[in-house]
Amino acid sequence: MTAQGANDGGFGIYVHWPFCAAKCPYCDFNSHVRHQPVDQSRFAGAFRQELSYFAELTRGKRVESIFLGGGTPSLMEPATVEAILTAIADRWTLDDNVEITLEANPSSVEASRFRGYRSAGVNRVSLGVQSLHDSDLKLLGRLHDAASARKAIETARATFPRLSFDLIYARPGQTLADWADELNEAIALAADHLSLYQLTIEHGTPFYALHQAGKLKMPDPDLAAEFFELTQEVTTAAGLPAYEVSNHARPGAECRHNLVYWRYGDYVGVGPGAHGRLSVGATRLATSTERHPESWLESVETAGHGLIENAGLNEEEQGDEYLLMGLRLKEGIDLGRYETFSHRSVDPRRLKALLEHGMVEEIGENRVRATREGFFVLDAVVADLAA
Known part of the structure; x- marks a missing residue:
């Protein structure tokens, strides 16, 4: 990737x-x-x-x-x-x-x-x-x-x-x-x-x-x-x-x-309470729809959609989401993609500390993944990388 x-x-x-x-x-x-x-x-x-x-x-x-x-x-x-x-x-x-x-x-x-x-x-x-x-x-x-x-x-x-x-x-x-x-x-x-x-x-x-x-x-x-x-x-x-x-x-x-x-691709979410992530031009949208089925139904029939959220994500939010989703995968994340979303680099000192403590491991050029130990504290690992 x-x-x-x-x-x-x-x-x-x-x-x-x-x-x-x-x-x-x-x-x-x-x-x-x-x-x-x-x-x-x-x-x-x-x-x-x-x-x-x-x-x-x-x-x-x-x-x-x-x-x-x-x-x-x-x-x-x-x-x-x-x-x-x-x-x-x-x-x-x-x-x-x-x-x-x-x-x-x-x-x-x-x-x-x-x-x-x-x-x-x-x-x-x-x-x-x-x-x-x-x-x-x-x-x-x-x-x-x-x-x-x-x-x-x-x-x-x-x-x-x-x-x-x-x-x-x-x-x-x-x-x-x-x-x-x-x-x-x-x-x-x-x-x-x-x-x-x-x-x-x-x-x-x-x-x-x-x-x-x-x-x-x-x-x-x-x-x-x-x-x-x-x-x-x-x-x-x-x-x-x-x-x-x-x-x-x-x-x-x-x-x-x-x-x-998990690879932080684009997806449409339709139906009551569905969520989506969409790249529209230079903007990445977070969408969600009305959760109550009959209320969603009435909204769609009236407005053509049941959206209650349709907001652009800022760079920090995109970077955080990419880390949180991608570090669940055995294939891990591409640090270059993280930079594309967040417009910043991972702090090399924090990455080094996580590597030394066995929370993440390098699996190729510019790629890292969570270890088994890291999976148990994934939120903390993400917070460290995103800091």
Whole structure:
């Protein structure tokens, strides 16, 4: 990667479907439960309108990835997915190898629905499995059981060229031996990609309230670090090393859409609560949309978009974001690109100190990456480099 500007990171489109069948107690995403059927045709029309708005801002860009996230996008009818993907193809040029990912929950998997998504153009699915143990799935508030998860993985592998699924570890009461067994089973089930996240307690969630009340005991920091180390060892030995802090893939099977984020590329974000980063002329814009689904819908139908933020980022903000995103990657960051965004160089004394303390390492001319030790204190590493 050379220091040519923001678009070195590629260009993608994120589509947020905000609805879920139930809200998980650990989740702080912008997701909403509706007890009446959602008017999918009306929402599809609003997605088309907002996509048109952003297409005008990003003329000439080539779409390398599309990600339908949520919420639970597998609650969408295949016709809704097809309408959104057709709208994108009508407004931009798609790369010949465009990656089109749809997030799905095992509880909403039907073979016929999956075939409909595949016919619509989806070529990669990301399943929110979270655990292969029934008791933990119940704790996590999931609507599926372990047998349904295994069946969903089987159906996805038979339908889509590419598959990933998520697991959460360092759960209350989980032992390292339990996790090693579960992880090895997951690797046997996986195709070429796994997303493996430590359970975190997010402010405002039911788990946060339980944790504050002493009713949810989490692993202490030392044990959590052991879970992380075990995860790296087992996945690396199996040929799915981490290419990002929480994401593991066989070489060449990395999620292209997430790489757009971590390489600090450009991406359009449409739908309720979606965020974007766009280079428009000499300005890099941070965009975000109205979070409440029905309010977003009314805004789009009235104004053509649901934007509540559309602001230029200054040089310092761009540099900080590039460091924060890029240092999550095994490939690290290009210090020349950092200078392009921030219009300043990293302080050589601070870099030298971080190298000496084993927080970062050099991996080639003008490139550095965080070490495993650096990952645990990434915010502090970024603050030091940006100072």
